[in-house]
Amino acid sequence: MNAVRVPQSVVGIIGRGATVTLRSPDTLRVEPAAVPDGLRPREATTRGTGEVPVHFAATRRIEKGTLRLRVTDETTGDTGEISLPVRVWGPRMSFICLVQSSNTHVGWDPRPMAQYYRRLDEDLVLYDDDTSGNHAWVHARKLERIFHKHGTPVTWLIDDTVAAEQAPQIAEWHGKYGDGVSFLPRSYFYYNKRNYNLTRTPDETREILVPQYAALLDAFERAGWPVYCRTMGADQWVGSPGGVFVEAAQQMGFEGIWGIGYDHQTCDTSMYHMGAPWDVFKPKAGNFRIPGAGSAFWCFQWTTRDIVNTSYFRPTVGSTTFSTDADDIRYNGIPRFQDDYYARLLQEYRRNLPHHDVNVFLVHQEDHDSHIHGSNDVLEAFVDQVHGMETFATMDEIAAWLNRRFAPEEHPYQLIEMDDPLTCHAEMQAASLVGDIPRRFAKNPLWGRGGRPNPPHLAYYGEDFMWICEQPAPVPKILYNYTKSDAYPFAEDGEYPEETVPALSRVEVRQQNVAGTLTIALSFDASAAIEALPVVFWNEPLNNVPEGLLEGMDNAGRPCHVWRTRSALAVLVRDVREGENPRTITVALEE
Secondary structure: OOOOEEOOOEEEEOOOEEEEEEEEEEEEEEEEEEOOOOEEEOOOOEEEEEEEEEEEEEOOOEEEEEEEEEEEEOOOOOEEEEEEEEEEEOOOEEEEEEEEEEOOEEOEOOOOOHHHHHOOHHHOOEOOOOOOEEOOHHHHHHHHHHHOOOOOOOEEEEOHHHHHHHHHHHHHHHHHHOOEEEEOOOEOOOOOOOOHHHHOOHHHHHHHHHHHHHHHHHHHHHOOOOEOOOEEEOOOOOOOOOHHHHHHHHHOOOOEEEEEOOOOOOEOOEOOOOOOOOOOEOEEOOEEEEEOOOOOOEEEEOOOEOHHHHOOOOOOOOOOOOEOOHHHHHHOOHHHHOOOHHHHHHHHHHOOHHHOOEEEEEEEEEHHHOOOHHHHHHHHHHHHHHOOOOEEOOHHHHHHHHHHHOOOOOOOOEEEEEOOOOOOHHHHHHHHHOOOOOOHHHHOOOOOHHHOOOOOEEEEEOOOEEEEEEOOOOOOOEEEEHHHHHHOOOOOOOOOOOOOOOOEEEEEEEEEEEOOEEEEEEEEEEOOOEEEEEEEEEOOOOOOOOOEEEEEEEOOOOEEEEEEOOOEEEEEEEEEOOEEEEEEEEEEOOO
16 A cells, blocks of 8 residues: 555544545545444545545544554555554643654754863864754653653654664654654754745745655555644744744644744844744735634644743743743743643643643753753753643644634634742742743742732733733733734744833623623723724633623623623723723623
Protein backbone atom coordinates (compact mmCIF):
# COMPACT_ATOMS: atom_id res chain seq x y z
CA MET A 1 0.00 0.00 0.00
CA ASN A 2 2.82 2.40 -0.85
CA ALA A 3 0.48 4.91 -2.50
CA VAL A 4 -1.68 5.54 0.60
CA ARG A 5 -1.06 8.15 3.29
CA VAL A 6 -3.04 7.96 6.51
CA PRO A 7 -4.00 10.37 9.31
CA GLN A 8 -2.04 10.12 12.54
CA SER A 9 -5.20 9.23 14.45
CA VAL A 10 -8.97 9.14 14.12
CA VAL A 11 -10.61 11.95 16.09
CA GLY A 12 -14.33 12.10 16.72
CA ILE A 13 -16.91 13.88 18.85
CA ILE A 14 -19.81 12.14 20.54
CA GLY A 15 -22.92 12.82 18.48
CA ARG A 16 -20.91 14.49 15.71
CA GLY A 17 -19.09 11.49 14.33
CA ALA A 18 -15.59 10.97 12.97
CA THR A 19 -14.06 10.98 9.51
CA VAL A 20 -10.96 9.09 8.38
CA THR A 21 -9.43 10.65 5.27
CA LEU A 22 -6.97 8.55 3.30
CA ARG A 23 -4.86 10.23 0.63
CA SER A 24 -3.76 8.50 -2.56
CA PRO A 25 -3.31 9.30 -6.26
CA ASP A 26 -4.84 5.88 -6.96
CA THR A 27 -8.47 4.77 -6.68
CA LEU A 28 -9.12 3.15 -3.30
CA ARG A 29 -11.86 0.89 -1.99
CA VAL A 30 -12.09 1.08 1.80
CA GLU A 31 -14.04 -1.27 4.09
CA PRO A 32 -14.10 -1.30 7.91
CA ALA A 33 -12.43 -4.49 9.16
CA ALA A 34 -12.62 -3.98 12.94
CA VAL A 35 -14.36 -1.05 14.62
CA PRO A 36 -14.03 -0.20 18.34
CA ASP A 37 -17.12 0.00 20.50
CA GLY A 38 -18.37 3.57 20.25
CA LEU A 39 -17.80 3.96 16.50
CA ARG A 40 -20.22 2.81 13.81
CA PRO A 41 -19.45 2.95 10.07
CA ARG A 42 -21.90 4.96 8.00
CA GLU A 43 -21.05 3.07 4.79
CA ALA A 44 -20.02 -0.54 4.25
CA THR A 45 -17.71 0.46 1.40
CA THR A 46 -16.17 3.76 0.34
CA ARG A 47 -14.49 4.41 -3.01
CA GLY A 48 -12.54 7.44 -4.11
CA THR A 49 -9.41 8.99 -5.56
CA GLY A 50 -7.23 11.74 -4.09
CA GLU A 51 -8.77 12.34 -0.67
CA VAL A 52 -11.01 9.45 0.37
CA PRO A 53 -13.17 10.24 3.44
CA VAL A 54 -14.62 7.34 5.43
CA HIS A 55 -17.37 8.42 7.83
CA PHE A 56 -18.35 6.98 11.21
CA ALA A 57 -20.96 7.74 13.85
CA ALA A 58 -19.52 8.27 17.35
CA THR A 59 -21.65 7.27 20.34
CA ARG A 60 -19.34 7.29 23.36
CA ARG A 61 -16.00 8.58 24.57
CA ILE A 62 -12.93 6.61 23.52
CA GLU A 63 -9.55 7.49 25.00
CA LYS A 64 -7.60 4.67 23.37
CA GLY A 65 -9.14 2.58 20.64
CA THR A 66 -8.03 0.99 17.39
CA LEU A 67 -9.74 1.04 14.01
CA ARG A 68 -8.72 -1.38 11.27
CA LEU A 69 -9.57 -0.67 7.65
CA ARG A 70 -9.26 -3.03 4.70
CA VAL A 71 -7.94 -1.00 1.77
CA THR A 72 -7.82 -2.14 -1.84
CA ASP A 73 -5.86 -0.10 -4.37
CA GLU A 74 -8.02 -0.64 -7.44
CA THR A 75 -5.33 0.90 -9.63
CA THR A 76 -2.67 -1.67 -8.70
CA GLY A 77 -4.81 -4.47 -7.25
CA ASP A 78 -2.94 -4.41 -3.92
CA THR A 79 -4.93 -5.09 -0.75
CA GLY A 80 -3.91 -4.56 2.85
CA GLU A 81 -5.08 -3.52 6.30
CA ILE A 82 -4.43 -0.22 8.02
CA SER A 83 -4.64 0.21 11.81
CA LEU A 84 -5.31 3.65 13.26
CA PRO A 85 -5.62 4.86 16.87
CA VAL A 86 -9.02 6.28 17.78
CA ARG A 87 -9.88 9.07 20.21
CA VAL A 88 -13.45 10.26 20.67
CA TRP A 89 -14.19 13.18 22.98
CA GLY A 90 -17.11 15.41 23.87
CA PRO A 91 -18.08 18.76 22.32
CA ARG A 92 -16.49 20.77 25.17
CA MET A 93 -12.83 20.07 25.91
CA SER A 94 -9.82 21.27 27.86
CA PHE A 95 -6.63 19.92 26.27
CA ILE A 96 -2.99 19.77 27.34
CA CYS A 97 -0.62 19.72 24.39
CA LEU A 98 3.07 18.93 25.04
CA VAL A 99 5.18 20.16 22.12
CA GLN A 100 8.89 19.54 21.57
CA SER A 101 10.50 21.24 18.57
CA SER A 102 13.70 20.23 16.82
CA ASN A 103 14.91 21.59 13.49
CA THR A 104 18.11 22.48 11.70
CA HIS A 105 19.38 26.00 12.35
CA VAL A 106 21.37 27.09 9.33
CA GLY A 107 24.58 28.74 10.50
CA TRP A 108 24.66 27.15 13.98
CA ASP A 109 25.41 23.84 15.64
CA PRO A 110 23.34 23.78 18.86
CA ARG A 111 24.70 20.42 20.07
CA PRO A 112 28.00 21.22 21.89
CA MET A 113 27.24 21.96 25.54
CA ALA A 114 30.18 24.26 26.35
CA GLN A 115 28.71 27.15 24.35
CA TYR A 116 25.67 27.29 26.64
CA TYR A 117 27.70 27.83 29.79
CA ARG A 118 30.39 30.24 28.60
CA ARG A 119 27.76 32.52 27.06
CA LEU A 120 30.31 34.37 24.93
CA ASP A 121 29.76 34.93 21.22
CA GLU A 122 33.20 33.57 20.38
CA ASP A 123 32.27 30.27 22.03
CA LEU A 124 29.24 29.70 19.79
CA VAL A 125 29.65 26.95 17.21
CA LEU A 126 28.81 28.84 14.03
CA TYR A 127 29.16 28.19 10.31
CA ASP A 128 30.27 30.83 7.84
CA ASP A 129 28.20 29.57 4.92
CA ASP A 130 24.44 29.79 4.48
CA THR A 131 23.79 26.08 4.07
CA SER A 132 25.50 24.27 6.96
CA GLY A 133 23.78 23.80 10.29
CA ASN A 134 22.47 21.26 12.74
CA HIS A 135 19.73 20.45 15.21
CA ALA A 136 19.89 19.46 18.88
CA TRP A 137 17.80 16.30 18.99
CA VAL A 138 20.35 14.90 21.44
CA HIS A 139 19.10 17.44 23.99
CA ALA A 140 15.42 16.91 23.13
CA ARG A 141 15.74 13.32 24.31
CA LYS A 142 16.28 14.56 27.87
CA LEU A 143 12.83 16.14 27.95
CA GLU A 144 11.28 13.22 26.07
CA ARG A 145 11.90 10.97 29.06
CA ILE A 146 10.02 13.41 31.28
CA PHE A 147 7.04 13.83 28.96
CA HIS A 148 6.74 10.08 28.46
CA LYS A 149 7.17 9.29 32.15
CA HIS A 150 3.40 8.87 32.60
CA GLY A 151 2.64 7.73 29.07
CA THR A 152 1.50 11.16 27.89
CA PRO A 153 1.70 11.91 24.14
CA VAL A 154 4.16 14.41 22.68
CA THR A 155 3.87 16.48 19.51
CA TRP A 156 7.19 16.37 17.68
CA LEU A 157 7.50 19.63 15.76
CA ILE A 158 10.37 18.74 13.43
CA ASP A 159 11.94 19.35 10.05
CA ASP A 160 12.93 16.89 7.36
CA THR A 161 16.51 16.47 8.61
CA VAL A 162 15.31 15.35 12.05
CA ALA A 163 12.71 13.11 10.41
CA ALA A 164 15.38 11.47 8.24
CA GLU A 165 17.24 10.43 11.40
CA GLN A 166 14.45 9.93 13.94
CA ALA A 167 11.30 8.84 12.07
CA PRO A 168 11.62 5.19 13.23
CA GLN A 169 11.93 6.32 16.85
CA ILE A 170 8.97 8.72 16.64
CA ALA A 171 6.88 6.06 14.88
CA GLU A 172 7.65 3.70 17.77
CA TRP A 173 6.58 6.35 20.30
CA HIS A 174 3.40 6.90 18.31
CA GLY A 175 2.51 3.27 18.83
CA LYS A 176 3.50 3.26 22.49
CA TYR A 177 2.38 6.70 23.73
CA GLY A 178 0.24 8.17 20.94
CA ASP A 179 2.86 10.74 19.87
CA GLY A 180 2.20 12.94 16.86
CA VAL A 181 4.32 14.84 14.36
CA SER A 182 4.02 18.36 12.97
CA PHE A 183 6.11 19.90 10.21
CA LEU A 184 8.59 22.64 11.17
CA PRO A 185 10.72 24.18 8.40
CA ARG A 186 14.47 24.54 8.70
CA SER A 187 15.40 27.81 10.31
CA TYR A 188 18.30 30.12 11.12
CA PHE A 189 19.89 31.63 14.25
CA TYR A 190 20.20 34.88 16.20
CA TYR A 191 22.90 36.21 13.89
CA ASN A 192 21.41 35.35 10.51
CA LYS A 193 17.68 35.30 11.31
CA ARG A 194 15.25 36.33 8.60
CA ASN A 195 11.54 36.82 8.16
CA TYR A 196 9.94 35.19 5.12
CA ASN A 197 6.76 37.16 5.77
CA LEU A 198 8.68 40.34 4.90
CA THR A 199 11.01 39.08 2.18
CA ARG A 200 9.07 36.43 0.25
CA THR A 201 5.66 35.88 -1.29
CA PRO A 202 3.39 32.99 -0.30
CA ASP A 203 4.28 31.21 -3.55
CA GLU A 204 8.02 31.64 -2.95
CA THR A 205 7.63 30.42 0.63
CA ARG A 206 5.59 27.44 -0.50
CA GLU A 207 8.32 26.52 -3.00
CA ILE A 208 10.76 26.34 -0.07
CA LEU A 209 8.42 24.39 2.20
CA VAL A 210 7.00 21.81 -0.22
CA PRO A 211 10.22 19.79 -0.78
CA GLN A 212 11.06 19.88 2.94
CA TYR A 213 7.61 18.62 3.87
CA ALA A 214 7.72 15.95 1.16
CA ALA A 215 11.07 14.75 2.52
CA LEU A 216 9.59 14.55 6.03
CA LEU A 217 6.67 12.43 4.81
CA ASP A 218 9.01 10.18 2.84
CA ALA A 219 11.11 9.60 5.96
CA PHE A 220 8.07 8.42 7.91
CA GLU A 221 6.92 6.24 5.03
CA ARG A 222 10.32 4.52 5.02
CA ALA A 223 9.86 4.00 8.77
CA GLY A 224 6.60 2.15 8.13
CA TRP A 225 4.30 4.98 9.18
CA PRO A 226 2.99 6.65 5.98
CA VAL A 227 1.26 9.58 7.66
CA TYR A 228 0.47 13.15 6.75
CA CYS A 229 0.46 16.18 9.06
CA ARG A 230 -2.53 18.36 9.79
CA THR A 231 -0.36 21.08 11.35
CA MET A 232 2.93 22.87 10.82
CA GLY A 233 4.89 25.56 12.62
CA ALA A 234 7.23 28.47 11.96
CA ASP A 235 9.79 29.56 14.52
CA GLN A 236 10.97 33.08 15.23
CA TRP A 237 14.21 32.81 13.24
CA VAL A 238 12.45 32.22 9.94
CA GLY A 239 9.54 34.61 10.44
CA SER A 240 7.03 32.87 12.76
CA PRO A 241 3.37 32.83 11.70
CA GLY A 242 2.58 35.88 9.60
CA GLY A 243 0.48 36.64 6.58
CA VAL A 244 2.83 34.84 4.19
CA PHE A 245 3.30 31.70 6.29
CA VAL A 246 -0.43 31.46 7.04
CA GLU A 247 -1.33 31.69 3.35
CA ALA A 248 1.39 29.24 2.29
CA ALA A 249 0.32 26.74 4.97
CA GLN A 250 -3.30 26.92 3.86
CA GLN A 251 -2.32 26.43 0.23
CA MET A 252 -0.39 23.30 1.25
CA GLY A 253 -3.50 21.84 2.87
CA PHE A 254 -2.55 22.21 6.54
CA GLU A 255 -5.28 22.78 9.11
CA GLY A 256 -3.21 24.78 11.57
CA ILE A 257 0.03 26.62 12.24
CA TRP A 258 1.94 26.85 15.50
CA GLY A 259 3.92 29.81 16.81
CA ILE A 260 1.67 32.77 17.73
CA GLY A 261 3.18 34.93 20.47
CA TYR A 262 0.34 36.45 22.47
CA ASP A 263 1.05 40.07 23.47
CA HIS A 264 4.27 40.13 21.40
CA GLN A 265 5.13 43.32 19.56
CA THR A 266 8.15 41.55 18.08
CA CYS A 267 10.83 38.98 18.85
CA ASP A 268 13.95 38.22 16.80
CA THR A 269 12.75 40.30 13.80
CA SER A 270 9.44 38.43 13.71
CA MET A 271 6.47 37.60 15.96
CA TYR A 272 4.58 40.77 15.09
CA HIS A 273 1.55 39.38 16.88
CA MET A 274 0.33 42.23 19.10
CA GLY A 275 -3.45 42.16 19.23
CA ALA A 276 -3.85 38.41 18.66
CA PRO A 277 -5.87 36.31 21.15
CA TRP A 278 -4.25 34.16 23.84
CA ASP A 279 -5.50 30.77 22.57
CA VAL A 280 -6.53 29.02 19.35
CA PHE A 281 -8.26 31.06 16.67
CA LYS A 282 -8.95 31.07 12.95
CA PRO A 283 -6.96 33.87 11.28
CA LYS A 284 -9.03 36.36 9.36
CA ALA A 285 -8.33 36.51 5.63
CA GLY A 286 -6.02 39.45 5.01
CA ASN A 287 -5.20 39.97 8.70
CA PHE A 288 -3.72 36.91 10.36
CA ARG A 289 -3.54 38.55 13.82
CA ILE A 290 -7.26 38.56 14.51
CA PRO A 291 -10.01 35.93 14.47
CA GLY A 292 -12.20 35.44 11.44
CA ALA A 293 -14.57 32.65 10.49
CA GLY A 294 -14.75 31.21 7.00
CA SER A 295 -12.02 28.58 7.00
CA ALA A 296 -10.90 25.33 8.61
CA PHE A 297 -7.46 26.68 9.53
CA TRP A 298 -6.26 27.47 13.07
CA CYS A 299 -3.48 29.41 14.73
CA PHE A 300 -1.88 27.75 17.76
CA GLN A 301 0.08 29.63 20.42
CA TRP A 302 3.84 29.32 20.92
CA THR A 303 3.02 28.70 24.59
CA THR A 304 0.12 29.35 26.93
CA ARG A 305 0.32 32.64 28.84
CA ASP A 306 -0.85 33.79 32.25
CA ILE A 307 -3.21 36.57 31.19
CA VAL A 308 -3.37 38.07 34.70
CA ASN A 309 0.34 38.61 35.34
CA THR A 310 1.18 39.22 31.69
CA SER A 311 -1.14 42.24 31.68
CA TYR A 312 1.10 44.17 34.12
CA PHE A 313 4.23 44.02 31.95
CA ARG A 314 3.02 44.79 28.45
CA PRO A 315 4.07 44.47 25.73
CA THR A 316 6.15 41.33 25.17
CA VAL A 317 7.95 41.33 28.55
CA GLY A 318 4.98 39.94 30.46
CA SER A 319 4.27 37.20 27.96
CA THR A 320 7.93 36.13 27.95
CA THR A 321 7.87 35.99 31.75
CA PHE A 322 4.59 34.29 32.65
CA SER A 323 4.58 31.53 30.07
CA THR A 324 4.58 27.75 29.75
CA ASP A 325 8.07 28.02 28.30
CA ALA A 326 9.81 26.74 31.42
CA ASP A 327 12.95 28.75 30.69
CA ASP A 328 10.91 31.94 31.05
CA ILE A 329 9.70 31.27 34.57
CA ARG A 330 13.04 29.75 35.62
CA TYR A 331 14.93 32.87 34.49
CA ASN A 332 12.48 35.05 36.42
CA GLY A 333 12.79 33.04 39.62
CA ILE A 334 9.28 31.64 39.96
CA PRO A 335 10.25 27.97 40.57
CA ARG A 336 12.44 29.02 43.51
CA PHE A 337 9.34 30.02 45.44
CA GLN A 338 6.41 28.10 43.91
CA ASP A 339 6.36 24.55 42.58
CA ASP A 340 2.75 24.42 41.35
CA TYR A 341 2.52 27.56 39.20
CA TYR A 342 1.69 25.69 35.97
CA ALA A 343 -0.82 23.41 37.68
CA ARG A 344 -2.60 26.41 39.20
CA LEU A 345 -2.56 28.26 35.86
CA LEU A 346 -4.08 25.23 34.16
CA GLN A 347 -6.76 25.03 36.83
CA GLU A 348 -7.72 28.66 36.23
CA TYR A 349 -8.22 27.99 32.54
CA ARG A 350 -9.94 24.69 33.15
CA ARG A 351 -12.49 25.94 35.69
CA ASN A 352 -13.80 28.41 33.09
CA LEU A 353 -14.63 25.68 30.59
CA PRO A 354 -18.39 25.88 31.41
CA HIS A 355 -18.31 29.39 29.89
CA HIS A 356 -17.11 28.25 26.46
CA ASP A 357 -16.20 25.14 24.45
CA VAL A 358 -12.43 24.75 24.26
CA ASN A 359 -9.11 25.74 25.72
CA VAL A 360 -5.68 24.44 24.75
CA PHE A 361 -2.97 24.50 27.41
CA LEU A 362 0.12 24.29 25.19
CA VAL A 363 3.56 23.62 26.68
CA HIS A 364 6.54 24.00 24.35
CA GLN A 365 10.28 23.53 24.56
CA GLU A 366 12.98 23.90 21.92
CA ASP A 367 15.64 21.24 21.48
CA HIS A 368 18.47 23.71 22.12
CA ASP A 369 16.97 24.54 25.54
CA SER A 370 16.09 20.99 26.55
CA HIS A 371 19.41 20.45 28.32
CA ILE A 372 18.54 22.92 31.11
CA HIS A 373 17.94 20.80 34.21
CA GLY A 374 16.08 23.49 36.14
CA SER A 375 13.58 23.98 33.32
CA ASN A 376 13.12 20.25 32.90
CA ASP A 377 12.43 19.96 36.63
CA VAL A 378 9.61 22.50 36.25
CA LEU A 379 8.01 20.50 33.44
CA GLU A 380 8.43 17.20 35.26
CA ALA A 381 6.70 18.61 38.34
CA PHE A 382 3.83 19.85 36.18
CA VAL A 383 3.28 16.52 34.42
CA ASP A 384 3.52 14.70 37.76
CA GLN A 385 0.84 16.97 39.23
CA VAL A 386 -1.75 16.77 36.43
CA HIS A 387 -1.15 13.61 34.38
CA GLY A 388 -4.01 11.61 35.86
CA MET A 389 -6.63 14.36 35.70
CA GLU A 390 -6.36 15.94 32.27
CA THR A 391 -6.80 15.14 28.58
CA PHE A 392 -3.44 15.14 26.82
CA ALA A 393 -3.63 15.37 23.03
CA THR A 394 -1.32 16.08 20.12
CA MET A 395 -1.59 19.26 18.09
CA ASP A 396 -2.67 17.13 15.12
CA GLU A 397 -5.53 15.66 17.16
CA ILE A 398 -6.61 19.05 18.50
CA ALA A 399 -6.77 20.49 14.97
CA ALA A 400 -8.93 17.54 13.92
CA TRP A 401 -11.21 18.04 16.95
CA LEU A 402 -11.53 21.78 16.27
CA ASN A 403 -12.64 21.19 12.69
CA ARG A 404 -15.06 18.49 13.76
CA ARG A 405 -16.47 20.80 16.46
CA PHE A 406 -16.64 24.11 14.54
CA ALA A 407 -17.93 24.47 10.98
CA PRO A 408 -15.97 26.80 8.67
CA GLU A 409 -18.48 29.60 9.27
CA GLU A 410 -18.21 29.23 13.07
CA HIS A 411 -15.62 30.63 15.47
CA PRO A 412 -15.19 29.84 19.17
CA TYR A 413 -14.85 32.36 21.96
CA GLN A 414 -13.41 32.27 25.46
CA LEU A 415 -14.75 33.93 28.59
CA ILE A 416 -12.43 33.66 31.57
CA GLU A 417 -12.58 34.90 35.13
CA MET A 418 -9.05 34.23 36.36
CA ASP A 419 -7.71 34.40 39.88
CA ASP A 420 -3.99 35.01 40.12
CA PRO A 421 -2.25 31.60 39.88
CA LEU A 422 0.99 33.06 41.24
CA THR A 423 1.51 32.81 45.00
CA CYS A 424 5.04 34.20 45.39
CA HIS A 425 4.78 37.92 44.64
CA ALA A 426 6.44 38.97 47.90
CA GLU A 427 9.35 36.58 47.43
CA MET A 428 9.87 37.70 43.83
CA GLN A 429 9.75 41.36 44.81
CA ALA A 430 12.37 40.80 47.51
CA ALA A 431 14.65 38.89 45.14
CA SER A 432 14.12 41.53 42.47
CA LEU A 433 14.98 44.34 44.88
CA VAL A 434 18.47 42.91 45.48
CA GLY A 435 19.02 41.98 41.83
CA ASP A 436 18.76 38.19 42.13
CA ILE A 437 16.09 38.24 39.42
CA PRO A 438 15.13 41.05 37.00
CA ARG A 439 14.37 44.30 38.79
CA ARG A 440 11.08 44.90 37.01
CA PHE A 441 9.15 43.03 39.71
CA ALA A 442 10.29 45.46 42.41
CA LYS A 443 9.87 48.50 40.17
CA ASN A 444 6.26 47.90 39.08
CA PRO A 445 4.00 49.44 41.78
CA LEU A 446 0.82 48.01 40.26
CA TRP A 447 1.91 44.37 40.27
CA GLY A 448 1.48 42.27 43.41
CA ARG A 449 0.71 45.21 45.65
CA GLY A 450 1.90 44.61 49.18
CA GLY A 451 3.31 41.26 48.10
CA ARG A 452 -0.22 39.91 47.60
CA PRO A 453 -1.83 38.23 44.58
CA ASN A 454 -3.25 40.50 41.92
CA PRO A 455 -7.04 40.99 41.82
CA PRO A 456 -9.22 38.68 39.72
CA HIS A 457 -9.39 39.50 36.01
CA LEU A 458 -12.25 39.05 33.56
CA ALA A 459 -11.20 38.36 29.97
CA TYR A 460 -12.91 37.62 26.67
CA TYR A 461 -11.98 37.02 23.07
CA GLY A 462 -14.08 36.08 20.09
CA GLU A 463 -14.46 37.04 16.47
CA ASP A 464 -15.53 40.54 17.51
CA PHE A 465 -13.47 41.71 20.52
CA MET A 466 -10.67 40.89 22.91
CA TRP A 467 -10.61 42.57 26.29
CA ILE A 468 -9.22 42.14 29.82
CA CYS A 469 -10.62 43.88 32.90
CA GLU A 470 -9.18 43.98 36.42
CA GLN A 471 -11.41 43.98 39.49
CA PRO A 472 -12.87 46.41 40.58
CA ALA A 473 -12.54 48.53 37.42
CA PRO A 474 -15.74 49.04 35.39
CA VAL A 475 -13.93 49.05 32.03
CA PRO A 476 -11.17 46.95 30.44
CA LYS A 477 -7.54 47.94 30.78
CA ILE A 478 -6.94 46.18 27.44
CA LEU A 479 -9.46 46.44 24.60
CA TYR A 480 -9.27 45.38 20.95
CA ASN A 481 -12.24 45.89 18.64
CA TYR A 482 -11.86 43.33 15.86
CA THR A 483 -15.02 44.57 14.11
CA LYS A 484 -13.08 47.69 13.06
CA SER A 485 -10.38 45.74 11.19
CA ASP A 486 -11.42 47.08 7.78
CA ALA A 487 -10.74 50.60 9.04
CA TYR A 488 -7.22 49.76 10.20
CA PRO A 489 -4.43 49.31 7.63
CA PHE A 490 -2.60 45.99 7.86
CA ALA A 491 1.19 45.90 8.09
CA GLU A 492 3.10 42.62 8.22
CA ASP A 493 5.56 44.12 10.70
CA GLY A 494 2.92 46.06 12.63
CA GLU A 495 0.26 45.25 15.20
CA TYR A 496 -3.50 45.39 15.59
CA PRO A 497 -4.42 48.76 17.17
CA GLU A 498 -5.62 48.86 20.74
CA GLU A 499 -8.65 51.01 21.58
CA THR A 500 -8.39 54.02 23.88
CA VAL A 501 -10.75 53.30 26.77
CA PRO A 502 -12.58 56.25 28.35
CA ALA A 503 -12.81 56.71 32.10
CA LEU A 504 -16.23 56.15 33.64
CA SER A 505 -17.87 57.76 36.65
CA ARG A 506 -21.26 57.51 38.37
CA VAL A 507 -21.59 53.89 37.24
CA GLU A 508 -24.87 52.29 38.31
CA VAL A 509 -26.70 49.08 37.46
CA ARG A 510 -29.95 47.35 38.35
CA GLN A 511 -30.96 43.93 37.11
CA GLN A 512 -34.24 42.07 37.22
CA ASN A 513 -35.08 38.54 36.14
CA VAL A 514 -38.81 38.11 35.59
CA ALA A 515 -40.57 35.38 33.63
CA GLY A 516 -37.42 34.33 31.80
CA THR A 517 -36.40 37.84 30.75
CA LEU A 518 -33.35 39.52 32.26
CA THR A 519 -33.54 43.32 32.26
CA ILE A 520 -30.37 45.29 32.97
CA ALA A 521 -30.73 49.03 33.52
CA LEU A 522 -27.37 50.80 33.65
CA SER A 523 -25.99 54.30 33.43
CA PHE A 524 -22.59 55.98 33.54
CA ASP A 525 -20.73 59.12 32.56
CA ALA A 526 -17.92 58.64 30.03
CA SER A 527 -14.90 60.90 29.58
CA ALA A 528 -14.90 60.32 25.81
CA ALA A 529 -16.92 58.67 23.07
CA ILE A 530 -16.18 55.14 21.84
CA GLU A 531 -17.95 52.87 19.33
CA ALA A 532 -18.32 49.89 21.67
CA LEU A 533 -17.33 49.38 25.29
CA PRO A 534 -17.68 46.42 27.67
CA VAL A 535 -18.86 47.77 31.03
CA VAL A 536 -18.16 45.45 33.94
CA PHE A 537 -20.01 45.21 37.26
CA TRP A 538 -18.29 43.17 39.95
CA ASN A 539 -19.96 41.05 42.63
CA GLU A 540 -23.45 41.49 41.25
CA PRO A 541 -25.93 38.80 42.37
CA LEU A 542 -26.46 36.01 39.85
CA ASN A 543 -30.29 36.27 39.94
CA ASN A 544 -30.50 32.81 38.36
CA VAL A 545 -28.65 34.09 35.29
CA PRO A 546 -26.50 31.34 33.75
CA GLU A 547 -22.77 31.92 33.42
CA GLY A 548 -21.35 32.39 29.94
CA LEU A 549 -22.01 34.57 26.90
CA LEU A 550 -25.61 35.71 26.47
CA GLU A 551 -27.10 37.64 23.57
CA GLY A 552 -29.21 40.67 24.43
CA MET A 553 -30.80 43.73 22.86
CA ASP A 554 -30.40 47.34 23.93
CA ASN A 555 -33.19 49.93 24.04
CA ALA A 556 -32.26 51.09 20.52
CA GLY A 557 -32.85 47.60 19.14
CA ARG A 558 -29.16 46.82 18.66
CA PRO A 559 -27.77 43.37 19.53
CA CYS A 560 -25.25 43.29 22.35
CA HIS A 561 -23.30 40.76 24.35
CA VAL A 562 -23.90 40.13 28.03
CA TRP A 563 -21.15 38.19 29.80
CA ARG A 564 -21.76 36.46 33.14
CA THR A 565 -19.23 34.75 35.41
CA ARG A 566 -19.05 33.83 39.07
CA SER A 567 -18.10 37.35 40.19
CA ALA A 568 -18.87 39.66 37.29
CA LEU A 569 -21.60 40.88 34.98
CA ALA A 570 -20.42 42.64 31.81
CA VAL A 571 -22.48 44.37 29.14
CA LEU A 572 -21.42 45.55 25.69
CA VAL A 573 -22.55 49.15 25.32
CA ARG A 574 -22.60 50.51 21.78
CA ASP A 575 -22.18 54.12 20.65
CA VAL A 576 -20.94 55.46 23.96
CA ARG A 577 -21.17 59.25 24.08
CA GLU A 578 -19.06 61.66 26.07
CA GLY A 579 -21.10 62.41 29.18
CA GLU A 580 -24.18 60.56 30.40
CA ASN A 581 -25.08 57.15 28.94
CA PRO A 582 -28.27 55.45 30.15
CA ARG A 583 -29.05 52.02 28.67
CA THR A 584 -31.55 49.23 29.14
CA ILE A 585 -30.57 45.74 28.01
CA THR A 586 -32.95 42.80 27.78
CA VAL A 587 -31.95 39.15 27.50
CA ALA A 588 -34.34 36.28 26.86
CA LEU A 589 -33.12 33.44 29.07
CA GLU A 590 -33.63 29.81 28.15
CA GLU A 591 -35.78 27.95 30.64
